[in-house]
Amino acid sequence: MNTITVAIVEDKDEIRQSLSILIGGADGFVCRAAYATAEDALVDLPGHPVDIVLMDIGLPGMNGIDCVRQLKPLCPRTQFMMCTAYDEDELVFEALKAGANSYILKRSAPHKLLEAISELHQGGSPMSSTIARKIVGSFYQAPVKSSELDVLTSREREILDRLSKGYSHKEVADELFISPTTVRKHIFNIYEKLQVHSKVEAVNKYLGRK
Amino acid sequence: MVVRLRRKMWERLITLVGLLVVLTSHGQTPSTYPNDTSYVSSLLKKGEQLENQNAEEALIYYRRAHSLSQKIRYTKGYFESMRLLTFTLNNVGRYDEARSIAQTALQIAQRDTSKRNIGLSHFALAVTAWISGDWKEAVHQYHRAAHYMRLINHLVNQSVVYGNLANIYEQQGMYKQALLYYNKALAINLKNPNDPRSIAIGYFGMANIYSRVDSVQLAKAYYLKTKRLIDPNDRDFLINLYNNVGHLYEQLQQYDSTLYYYRQALQLSRDVRNPRHELHILMAMAQTNILMDKYRAAKPLLDEANQIARREKAGLPEMRNIYRVYALLNEGLHDYKASLDWYNKYIGARDSLESVETKELLQSYEEKIRKAEAQQKLTEKQREIERLESERKRQLLWLWLAGISVLAVVGLAVVGLLYFRQRQRAKDNALVAMQREQELVAMQAELQGQQKERLRISKEMHDDLGGSLTAIGLLSEVLKTRMGTSTAPEVVKISDISADMVTTMNEIIWSLNTKNDSLNGLIAYVRSYAGEFIETTSLTLKTEVGEASADIIIRGADRRNIFLTVKEALNNVVKHAQATQVTLRIDPRPTELVIEVCDNGRGFVPQEKHKLRNGLTNMSNRMSESGGSCTITSSDGTSVTITYPYGTGGMTKNTTNEVWPKPEISPSIAV
Numbered sequence: 001m002n003t004i005t006v007a008i009v010e011d012k013d014e015i016r017q018s019l020s021i022l023i024g025g026a027d028g029f030v031c032r033a034a035y036a037t038a039e040d041a042l043v044d045l046p047g048h049p050v051d052i053v054l055m056d057i058g059l060p061g062m063n064g065i066d067c068v069r070q071l072k073p074l075c076p077r078t079q080f081m082m083c084t085a086y087d088e089d090e091l092v093f094e095a096l097k098a099g100a101n102s103y104i105l106k107r108s109a110p111h112k113l114l115e116a117i118s119e120l121h122q123g124g125s126p127m128s129s130t131i132a133r134k135i136v137g138s139f140y141q142a143p144v145k146s147s148e149l150d151v152l153t154s155r156e157r158e159i160l161d162r163l164s165k166g167y168s169h170k171e172v173a174d175e176l177f178i179s180p181t182t183v184r185k186h187i188f189n190i191y192e193k194l195q196v197h198s199k200v201e202a203v204n205k206y207l208g209r210k
Numbered sequence: 211m212v213v214r215l216r217r218k219m220w221e222r223l224i225t226l227v228g229l230l231v232v233l234t235s236h237g238q239t240p241s242t243y244p245n246d247t248s249y250v251s252s253l254l255k256k257g258e259q260l261e262n263q264n265a266e267e268a269l270i271y272y273r274r275a276h277s278l279s280q281k282i283r284y285t286k287g288y289f290e291s292m293r294l295l296t297f298t299l300n301n302v303g304r305y306d307e308a309r310s311i312a313q314t315a316l317q318i319a320q321r322d323t324s325k326r327n328i329g330l331s332h333f334a335l336a337v338t339a340w341i342s343g344d345w346k347e348a349v350h351q352y353h354r355a356a357h358y359m360r361l362i363n364h365l366v367n368q369s370v371v372y373g374n375l376a377n378i379y380e381q382q383g384m385y386k387q388a389l390l391y392y393n394k395a396l397a398i399n400l401k402n403p404n405d406p407r408s409i410a411i412g413y414f415g416m417a418n419i420y421s422r423v424d425s426v427q428l429a430k431a432y433y434l435k436t437k438r439l440i441d442p443n444d445r446d447f448l449i450n451l452y453n454n455v456g457h458l459y460e461q462l463q464q465y466d467s468t469l470y471y472y473r474q475a476l477q478l479s480r481d482v483r484n485p486r487h488e489l490h491i492l493m494a495m496a497q498t499n500i501l502m503d504k505y506r507a508a509k510p511l512l513d514e515a516n517q518i519a520r521r522e523k524a525g526l527p528e529m530r531n532i533y534r535v536y537a538l539l540n541e542g543l544h545d546y547k548a549s550l551d552w553y554n555k556y557i558g559a560r561d562s563l564e565s566v567e568t569k570e571l572l573q574s575y576e577e578k579i580r581k582a583e584a585q586q587k588l589t590e591k592q593r594e595i596e597r598l599e600s601e602r603k604r605q606l607l608w609l610w611l612a613g614i615s616v617l618a619v620v621g622l623a624v625v626g627l628l629y630f631r632q633r634q635r636a637k638d639n640a641l642v643a644m645q646r647e648q649e650l651v652a653m654q655a656e657l658q659g660q661q662k663e664r665l666r667i668s669k670e671m672h673d674d675l676g677g678s679l680t681a682i683g684l685l686s687e688v689l690k691t692r693m694g695t696s697t698a699p700e701v702v703k704i705s706d707i708s709a710d711m712v713t714t715m716n717e718i719i720w721s722l723n724t725k726n727d728s729l730n731g732l733i734a735y736v737r738s739y740a741g742e743f744i745e746t747t748s749l750t751l752k753t754e755v756g757e758a759s760a761d762i763i764i765r766g767a768d769r770r771n772i773f774l775t776v777k778e779a780l781n782n783v784v785k786h787a788q789a790t791q792v793t794l795r796i797d798p799r800p801t802e803l804v805i806e807v808c809d810n811g812r813g814f815v816p817q818e819k820h821k822l823r824n825g826l827t828n829m830s831n832r833m834s835e836s837g838g839s840c841t842i843t844s845s846d847g848t849s850v851t852i853t854y855p856y857g858t859g860g861m862t863k864n865t866t867n868e869v870w871p872k873p874e875i876s877p878s879i880a881v
Contacts, residue, residue, distance in 0.1 A: 012677055018684035025691055085676035085712075090725065105712070106680045110687050129734035130726070165730075165755060166737030168745065 004121050005050040008034040009041045009067065010083065011059050015106060019054065019083075022110045029114065038067035046074040052117050053080050055100070057091045065095045072099035079120050089130040096191050097138075097198040101125055124184030125191055132163035135194055152193060159186050250275045250287035254294060261294075265302050272298060276311075289315060289327050296334040305342035312338055329358030333371065340378060348378055369398035369408060376415055385419050392416045407447070410439035414451065421458050429458055445478045449487050452478070456494065465502045469495060489518045489528065496535055505542040512539060530559035661724045664766060668722040671715060679715070683708040721770035729762040729803065729856075732769050733796050736776050736805070740794050743777075747784050750791045758798035762856050768836040772805070772854055775829045775840055779807040779850040782825055787811025787848055802838075802855040813844040 006023050008031065010016040016034050024031040032050045035041040038059050045053070053071070057064040068080045082095045082103040092103045102125040104116050116126070127135075139152060139160075152160065155176070162172045173180040257271035272295040279287035292315040299308035316331035336351030352375045359368040376391035396412040399405060417432030433455050440447050456471035472495045479487035492515035499508035516532055518524075537552035686705040690697050720726055720735065737755055744751040764772075776794075783792045789811030797804045826842050829850070833840040838854035 012681060014681040015677070015684055018681070018688045021688050022684070022691065085680045106684065109709075110691065129738045130731070133731060133734065164734060166734035166739075166741070167753075168738060168741035170745070171741060171753070 003028055003030050004052060004118060005030050005032045006052045006054065006117065007032050007041070007045060007050045008054045009036075009038060009059070009064065010034070010054070010056040011036050012056075015056075019106070022113065023054075023117070026110070026114050029117065038062035038064060041067060042070060045071055045078070049075045049078050051077075051079065051121055053078055054083050054104075054117075055080055055095075056083050056106075057088065057095065065091065065098050065100075068095055068100050069098040081117065081120055089128070089134065093131060093134045096131070096135075096194055099195055101188060101191055119181075119184060120188075122181075123188050124181060125188040126169065126184060127160075127163050127187045127190070129163055129166040132160055135190065136160055136164050138194065139197060152190065156186055156190050156193075159183060160190060163187075246278070246282045247284050247287060250279050250284060250291070253278070254287075254291060257294060257298075261298055265298055269295065269298055269302075285322070285324070285327065289319070289330050293330060293334050296338055300338055300341040305338055308338045309335065309342075325358045325361045326364065329355050329362065329364070329367070332358065333367070336371075336374070340374070345378055345382060349375065352378070365398045365401070366405070366408075369395040369412075372398070373408075373411060373415065380415065380419055380422075385423055388419055389416060392419070406439040407441070407444065410436045410447070413439070414447075414454075418454060421454065421461070424461070426458065426462060433458065445482045446484075449475045449478045449482075449484070449491075453491060453494065456498075460498055460501070465498055468498050472498065485518050485522050489515050489522065489524065492518070493531065493535065496539070500535070500538055500542060503542065505539055508539055509543075512536060526559055526562065530556055533559055664722045664724060668719045671719060676715065679708055679711055683712065717770070717773065721766045721773065724766065726769065727763050727765060729758050729764055729798060732764055732772065732803075733758065733798065736773055736796065737794070739773070739777065740780060743780055744784075744792060749784065749789060752791060752793040753796075754793065755796045756798055759800065764856070768854065771832040771836045772803070772838070772852065775832050775852050776805055776807060778825060778829055779852070782850075783807065783809045783811065783848070789847060802853055804854075805852040806849060807852075808847060808849040810847040813846070813848055 006029060008016055008019050008023075010019065013036075016036065020031040020034045023029050033044065033048065035044065039061055041053070041055075042062075053075075055064040055068055059067070064082065068082075071078070072080070079101040080095075080099060082092055082100045083106045084092060084103060085106055092100075095103065102116065102120045104113060104126075108116070119125075158176060159172055162175065163169075167175070169180050169183050173183045176183075253271045253275035257268040257275070260268040260271065272291055275287060276291035276295055279285075279291055292311055296308040296312050299305070299311070312331055312334035316328065316335065319327035319331045332351050332355035336348050336355055339345075339351055340348035352371050356368060356371040356375070359371060372391045372395035376388045376395065379385070379388035379391060392412050392415045396409065396416075399408040399412055402408070413432045413436040417429045417436060420426075420429035420432060433451065436451055440451065442448070452471045452475035456468045456475065459465070459467040459471065472491055476488065476491045476495070479491060492511050496508045496511040496515065499505070499511065512532070512535055516536075519528055519532055533552050533556035537549050537556055540546070540549035540552060683705060686701055686708065689701050690705060693701070726732075726735070733755060737753060740751060740753065780792065780794075783789055787809045789809035791810050793806070793808045795804075795806040795808070797806075826840070829840040829852075833852060833854065836854060837857050838852065840853075841851045843849045843851070
């Protein structure tokens with residue numbers, strides 16, 4: 001079995017240590033590094049890339065969102081999972097736009113955390129109804145001149161539409177006759193498109209096209 | 211010289227082909243009007259007899275037949291006379307006349323839609339174009355002709371058209387195409403063994419092409435095939451054949467054979483008294499002798515040719531060739547002075563020939579210029595007409611505009627009057643409106659203050675309490691992992707409580723965040739909570755969620771009350787109802803939100819009434835705090851109905867979901 005290499009960026013010592021103990025102690029996972037600041041991660045990670053980075057949002061100095069934005073192009077094969085204390089939807093949404101691939105509550109049970117990590121490693125992500133509603137708004141309320149890359153497929157729209165109404169992943173899967181894993185893969189793809197879309201949006205704003 | 215001769219020969223071939231068409235269509239003369247039609251036929255016959263000796267006289271007969279047929283509407287006679295007329299006119303170089311007659315015929319043919327006559331007219335146009343040197347047009351017209359011949363399935367005429375097309379392609383040096391069309395013609399002709407001459411013509415044409423492209427063996431074979439089919443009395447054809455075979459042997463440098471065939475051809479042309487042929491063959495023989503360095507043998511032949519040329523008043527091109535061969539001959543005889551004289555004559559002839567060509571060219575230019583001028587005059591007239599037309603239109607437009615302006619002035623006056631009255635009324639209203647606006651601004655300021663405060667609280671809760679709570683939870687998890695099976699129950703309890711606290715805090719933060727103040731957001735949140743919550747139990751959740759027609763703002767406190775009421779209802783089902791299924795029905799009506807939580811459990815149980823009543827009171831209190839209500843009924847299972855009227859605080863806001871096509875409301879089941 002392939003071991004998944006993980007790095008943690010978290011400023012609070014107890015949490016950072018707890019997380020690295022939980023991940024390092026599980027089969028199939030290796031905790032490669034743990035950084036207390038975004039700046040440390042920026043210096044070290046590009047030279048020692050890992051599969052998954054658990055990134056706290058609220059950090060002293062540079063925040064986790066900006067850190068992801070800068071690391072993303074430097075570590076193209078790394079996936080970023082935002083760690084939040086609560087459903088900080090606004091910030092999670094910003095992080096997803098900046099390049100994060102997934103998010104999770106720090107407090108989640110260890111088995112859920114590990115599940116989420118290996119799922120992300122296989123290209124699957126979760127999405128809450130609030131995030132879904134924000135993504136819908138981003139894609140459809142302020143239409144920008146879009147490139148082909150950031151246009152959602154009809155299947156992705158169906159999934160997003162149901163998630164934004166509070167359907168669970170399983171409900172979506174049942175209704176669309178696909179597996180929950182497939183739903184999560186679609187969500188993963190939606191996040192990727194969201195990033196492209198956000199870039200296009202930013203460029204358009206800058207050029208004054210809006 | 212050779213080329214010249216060969217070209218003459220092709221022209222003879224055209225004559226042969228053309229006559230064929232005339233003959234084949236001739237035999238079908240009907241006799242509906244015996245007197246007149248037979249007169250037309252006799253006129254045509256007379257013309258044909260005269261055609262070769264006196265073209266002008268033949269033309270008189272043809273013209274008479276042509277106009278008579280038109281007068282008595284004798285269609286067949288009309289088109290036959292048209293063909294003969296155009297053909298003869300072409301032979302004497304009067305292409306324009308021929309073309310206009312053929313075009314008129316085409317128009318008439320198109321009007322009476324006889325495919326045969328349309329085809330014949332195209333054919334006449336094609337021959338005209340061809341002889342006048344317009345290859346492109348000729349090919350076009352031949353193809354049109356072939357089309358109609360195919361339509362009426364007139365095979366013989368079709369083959370003639372193909373033969374002529376082949377000839378054109380041959381002259382254009384497009385030998386592949388030429389072979390293709392010869393083959394097409396042959397394929398048709400081979401079906402008709404009664405007409406060996408047509409087949410022979412096909413073979414002959416192909417042999418000529420092979421000769422041109424130096425496929426000597428093939429050329430020989432096809433000449434032989436031709437020879438076998440020719441009627442020995444068809445001397446005209448034989449002359450052409452012998453001439454070409456002679457030329458083929460000349461290419462092979464087998465000059466004895468060459469001379470043998472030329473002599474045969476010469477004898478035949480003397481027999482049929484065709485001085486032109488005689489002249490050309492004598493020239494060819496003289497040239498062959500020169501090639502063999504037999505200058506003395508060449509001389510009498512050339513002298514005879516010269517004699518005939520003078521007698522027959524041959525054209526400048528022929529004379530020029532004679533001069534040239536004389537020059538070559540004398541050069542061979544080492545009589546350089548004579549040779550020089552002949553060369554001078556040759557050059558003079560060439561120059562005057564070129565000047566003739568130049569003159570012709572100038573004439574054609576003049577004609578073109580004249581045509582262009584006529585065209586210009588026509589366009590000028592057209593423009594004048596258009597100008598007058600547009601002027602008329604403009605005048606009409608002005609009239610319309612004037613009418614509309616009058617109407618507009620009247621309309622404006624009425625509107626002005628109404629506006630004046632309206633303003634008076636508005637002035638009175640403005641004062642009231644200003645007061646209201648001030649009130650609104652004050653309200654909004656208060657609301658903003660509240661929102662700011664809520665944001666501050668949620669941020670502090672998150673930053674200060676959240677971090678520690680997370681740390682507690684994680685540390686207890688680490689402890690659980692380390693201790694394994696020997697974990698103290700207190701540790702598990704710490705872990706559970708901290709998890710619950712995180713959940714509760716999440717809910718509080720959610721309700722405090724004004725960004726979540728939306729009906730659709732609330733519905734999604736409730737639904738998603740129910741899904742997650744019931745998933746951890748053994749129950750089945752059935753969800754029926756209606757679509758809100760517009761999104762409505764719902765304040766944080768109300769959202770929280772509604773959510774907590776639903777949460778408690780669901781909690782009661784899981785804890786007390788002993789049900790297997792719970793149904794969550796959310797129905798956002800235009801003026802109120804109705805949520806139902808129903809189960810298929812045991813309903814009210816007396817022992818638990820007290821607890822239940824407490825729960826109900828709690829839920830009722832929450833809802834009435836927000837201006838709503840909560841009722842509970844029990845028959846088969848228990849049903850909790852939560853009603854929340856949107857009230858005065860509710861304002862619609864743009865819905866995020868309306869951009870999408872709405873999916874149907876379909877109940878879904880989560881296990």
